[in-house]
Amino acid sequence: METKGSKAYLFSIVAVAVIGGLLFGYDTAVISGAEKGLQAFFMGADFEYTDAMHGITSSSALIGCIIGSALSGWFASNLGRKKSLFWAGVFFFLSALGSYYPEFLFFEYGQPSYSLLVTFNLYRVLGGVGVGLASAICPMYIAEVAPSNIRGTLVSWNQFAIIFGQLVVYFVNLVILGDHIAPIISKTAEGINEITNGALLMGDGNWSITTGWRLMFGSEAVPAGLFTLLILCVPETPRYLAMTGHDDKALHILERINGSSRAKTILAEIKATAQEKTERLFTYGWLVIFIGVMLSVFQQAVGINAVLYFAPRIFETMGMGNPMMQTVLMGIVNILFTLLAIFTVEKWGRKPLLIYGSIGMAIGAFGVALCNVVTGLPPVMAVISIMVYSASFMFSWGPICWVLISEIFPNTIRGAAVAIAVAFQWIFNFIVSSTFLPMYNMRLGDMGENFGHMFAYALYGIICVAAAIFVAKLVPETKGKTLEDMTNLWKNRK
Numbered sequence: 248m249e250t251k252g253s254k255a256y257l258f259s260i261v262a263v264a265v266i267g268g269l270l271f272g273y274d275t276a277v278i279s280g281a282e283k284g285l286q287a288f289f290m291g292a293d294f295e296y297t298d299a300m301h302g303i304t305s306s307s308a309l310i311g312c313i314i315g316s317a318l319s320g321w322f323a324s325n326l327g328r329k330k331s332l333f334w335a336g337v338f339f340f341l342s343a344l345g346s347y348y349p350e351f352l353f354f355e356y357g358q359p360s361y362s363l364l365v366t367f368n369l370y371r372v373l374g375g376v377g378v379g380l381a382s383a384i385c386p387m388y389i390a391e392v393a394p395s396n397i398r399g400t401l402v403s404w405n406q407f408a409i410i411f412g413q414l415v416v417y418f419v420n421l422v423i424l425g426d427h428i429a430p431i432i433s434k435t436a437e438g439i440n441e442i443t444n445g446a447l448l449m450g451d452g453n454w455s456i457t458t459g460w461r462l463m464f465g466s467e468a469v470p471a472g473l474f475t476l477l478i479l480c481v482p483e484t485p486r487y488l489a490m491t492g493h494d495d496k497a498l499h500i501l502e503r504i505n506g507s508s509r510a511k512t513i514l515a516e517i518k519a520t521a522q523e524k525t526e527r528l529f530t531y532g533w534l535v536i537f538i539g540v541m542l543s544v545f546q547q548a549v550g551i552n553a554v555l556y557f558a559p560r561i562f563e564t565m566g567m568g569n570p571m572m573q574t575v576l577m578g579i580v581n582i583l584f585t586l587l588a589i590f591t592v593e594k595w596g597r598k599p600l601l602i603y604g605s606i607g608m609a610i611g612a613f614g615v616a617l618c619n620v621v622t623g624l625p626p627v628m629a630v631i632s633i634m635v636y637s638a639s640f641m642f643s644w645g646p647i648c649w650v651l652i653s654e655i656f657p658n659t660i661r662g663a664a665v666a667i668a669v670a671f672q673w674i675f676n677f678i679v680s681s682t683f684l685p686m687y688n689m690r691l692g693d694m695g696e697n698f699g700h701m702f703a704y705a706l707y708g709i710i711c712v713a714a715a716i717f718v719a720k721l722v723p724e725t726k727g728k729t730l731e732d733m734t735n736l737w738k739n740r741k
Contacts (some may be wrong), residue, residue, distance in 0.1 A: 251506045257392065260481040261401050264388045265408035266474040267332055267381035270339050272412025273470060274378050275552070277463055280304050280420025284460035291456075292359035298685050300364075306680035308342075311375020312382065312673035318385035320666030324452040324507055327491075328388045329483045335380035336475030340468055342374025347465030353706075357457060374467075375673075383669040386653035387661065391484035393479040394505055399650050399726065403585075407648030410585045412580035416466075421575055423462045424455065489517045533735045537723055539652055539664055543672035545714040546648040549608055550707035551640045553683035580634055584641040596726040597647050598718055604643020605715035609635025612708035619701040636707075644714070654725050657734040 278285075283304050289296040289304075315335070322331035331741075349367040350356045386402050391546065393401040488497035494514065501510035588600060614632030618624050656664040689699030723736060 253503055256516075257394075257401075257504045260392060261404065263474075263477045263481045264332070264385050264390070264678075265405050266470065267335060267385040268408030269412035270336070270467070270470055270474055271378050271385070272382050272409035272414075272466055273416045274308060274339065274342070274412075276413035277416045277467060278308075279417070280424065281460035281463040283715060284455040288460065289359050289364055292361065292364070294361050296364075298688060302514040302681045302684045304364065304368055304371075305684070306677055308371040308375035309673055309677035309680060311372035311377075312379040313670055313677060314372070315376035315381075316383050316669035316673050317379070318376075319380050319669060320663040322380060323384055323387060323487075323662045323666075324369065326389065327483050327487050328384055329478065329481060331380055331384050332388065332478045332579070333475060335384070336471055336478055337378040338373050338380070340378030340475060342370050343372030343465055343467035343471055345373065347461045357558070358479075377471075379669070379673055382672070383665050385651045387665055387705065388484055388693045390585055390653035391486040392504060395728065397593065398654060399597070400589055402650045402653050403646040405587040405651055407582070407585045407589055410578070410581045410641060410645065412470075414575070414582055416463075416577045417578045419466050420463050423466070424459055427620070441642065446454070470473020485514070486517050489514060494518070505713035511623075516607060534721075534739060535656060536664060536667065538723075539668035540671045541653055541717060542648050542651055542655075543668045544675050545676035545717060546644045547672055548707075548710045549640065549644065549714060550612070550679055550683070550703070550710070551608075551637065551644070553679050553687075553703070553707075577634060580638050581641045581645075584638040585646060588642040588646045591642075592647065592650060593726060596712060596724050596725050597651055598722055600643045600647050601718045601722070602643075602665055602715050602721055604639045605711050605718065607639025607643070608636050609708045609711035609715070611639060612704045614704040616701045616703075619698075619704075651722070651725060653688050654728075655723070655733060657737060659734075698728050 282301070285304065286296065286301050289301075315338075319331065322334070326334070345351065346367065348356075349363055349370055350358075353366070354360065354363050386405050389402050389405055390398055396706070482500050485497035485500045488494075488500070497517070498510055498514050501513050504510075505513060592600065611632045611634070614635065615629055618629040618632060652665055652668050683703065686703050687699050689702060691698035726731070728736070
């Protein structure tokens with residue numbers, strides 16, 4: 248019998264789980280490189296492909312994310328955490344192949360039509376279901392296998408994987424595009440989208456419209472297939488096993504992670520909270536659900552994903568050289584600041600990081616808004632402000648929101664409560680992402696398109712300030728507490 252737990256075993260199963268986070272980041276950010284070629288492709292159809300339609304197409308995966316996250320509680324409770332992640336991997340894989348070749352069986356290759364647009368979006372929605380499941384269940388899985396003293400760090404690694412997945416796909420998109428050129432899309436006087444240089448329909452420009460975006464979406468099949476296979480090799484979480492009557496299996500896994508003596512204590516604590524008389528959602532009051540939901544709402548309402556999804560387009564409007572290269576640079580900055588959260592979350596706590604991050608994001612957002620009001624400022628000022636805005640999110644709301652959502656709810660309501668919180672996260676992700684482009688392109692009087700640029704970031708800055716106030720007033724600090732401690736915390740706050 249082991250007397251000490253194996254960190255190598257713990258880290259190996261967490262490493263597999265965080266691949267789900269990498270796919271989360273990969274799937275949601277792949278659109279950043281593909282969206283302009285995709286837009287130009289459907290502009291060749293026999294219907295008017297508007298900004299609003301493109302905004303919905305660019306964010307259609309988020310509809311699936313809402314569905315997947317809403318169903319994640321049912322999946323996690325009825326199939327278990329492990330099987331749920333397996334199905335998430337299957338959905339990722341099928342979506343990647345379908346988005347690469349949406350004409351499969353039913354349509355002529357390369358001929359855009361409204362029916363093909365709908366089919367493409369259905370494949371993206373399927374991938375979104377996988378993202379929704381992974382976004383809720385990956386941090387839940389990690390939190391349920393991790394010892395309390397390093398739980399925050401390990402769950403933060405899931406956010407690192409999300410950002411790393413985004414960085415990987417930025418590089419993949421850059422490599423796929425290579426020396427080819429992305430289409431240049433602008434508006435006519437009547438406000439209709441057009442490709443401004445007809446020559447782009449020839450040679451390199453045509454390649455990005457017909458082939459480039461397909462390869463970007465299809466590239467996800469590789470990590471998706473790997474994740475689907477590897478997840479079969481990890482165990483079910485001991486908390487799920489204990490709550491479904493498999494105490495022996497739960498104890499075995501706990502012993503491998505924590506050592507034999509500690510494992511028995513943890514199992515007893517799990518059984519005590521798992522045997523509460525009721526598991527109704529509001530057993531511990533409405534406040535815990537409200538805080539979980541609002542954490543999710545603020546994580547998206549601050550506008551970060553609008554920047555991540557449309558980064559190359561934003562950098563292009565700022566007059567920077569190679570927008571894809573600037574996007575990769577932003578991805579590297581995001582990685583570095585996510586590491587800051589990982590190495591400080593157990594030392595500084597959850598609340599301080601969220602508050603400091605909210606303030607930093609507000610400064611960055613207001614900085615971008617100012618650059619669109621004051622003429623004559625160099626483009627690098629706006630880029631620096633974007634970087635500050637993005638970096639501040641990455642050491643705060645990015646990882647810490649997931650940490651709190653995975654640990655703030657008592658055991659008996661965690662599956663359902665996490666599903667509700669994450670569903671709200673994807674609902675607001677869809678709202679922000681689908682409205683960003685029309686809002687960003689708004690024009691007013693002499694300010695022209697600068698009005699839309701200013702308005703979007705000023706709005707996000709105000710929301711960042713509200714987020715800081717919300718955290719300071721309502722969110723409890725969970726650093727150092729076991730998942731079982733949350734039962735008593737919320738009982739006392741009812």
